[in-house]
Amino acid sequence: MTSGLHSPVYWEKFRIIENPAAAVPLCQMIADHFKGKGIELVVGPTTGGIILAFEVARLMGLPAAFAEKLPSGEREFRRGFKIKPGEKILVVDDVLTTGKSIREVIDAVSKHGGDIVGFGVLIDRSETPLGFGAELYSCLRPAPPPTYRPEDCPLCKSGQPLKKPGSS
Ligand SMILES: O=P(O)(O)OC[C@H]1O[C@H](OP(=O)(O)OP(=O)(O)O)[C@H](O)[C@@H]1O
Ligand SMILES: O=C(O)c1cc(=O)[nH]c(=O)[nH]1
Secondary structure: OOOOOEOOOOOOOHHHHOOHHHHHHHHHHHHHHOOOOOOOEEEEEOOHHHHHHHHHHHHHOOOEEEEEEOOOOOEEOOOOOOOOOOOEEEEEEEEEOOOHHHHHHHHHHHOOOOEEEEEEEEEEOOOOOOOOOOEEEEEEOOOOOOOEOHHHOHHHHOOOOOOOOOOO
């Protein structure tokens, strides 16, 4: 997975994101949950987060932006996106595993002084509940599948080939 952890289970988020009939109602759940919280901008991390943040923003009548990876591994709002100090922001992503991507978005927002009001994800598969300093809403919270550090991975030890379907 993106975090470098191994798992026997990988939910390919693009099977949802490619299908508006599935993705839009989930985005609506996030939009409904954060309605009335004064949100001014919806942001997400590349790649799935671009599409989901856009759709949640569209449903809420708000603008959207995305934070992309730099070669350093940090994330940044490029392409002229503007975040005003104190602007109320909702962060949207597809899958939450270790929270690394979301923390990178938090750091990118913090550089502009934005005020994150909440986080909305399609699936929270974190092994222990994660706290990001603002409310986390997940459309689905399945029993989290196991994750392993590469050196401890029993699947690798049993000779199963490693697949890495994500982008990073
Ligand atoms: O909570 P974390 O441990 O950070 O993992 C979850 C993140 O990793 C995946 O991104 P991926 O690298 O697959 O990016 P992509 O959307 O560009 O394929 C997923 O879309 C989340 O953004
Ligand atoms: O942690 C990830 O990178 C990840 C896990 C998963 O189940 N699905 C996905 O698209 N990414």
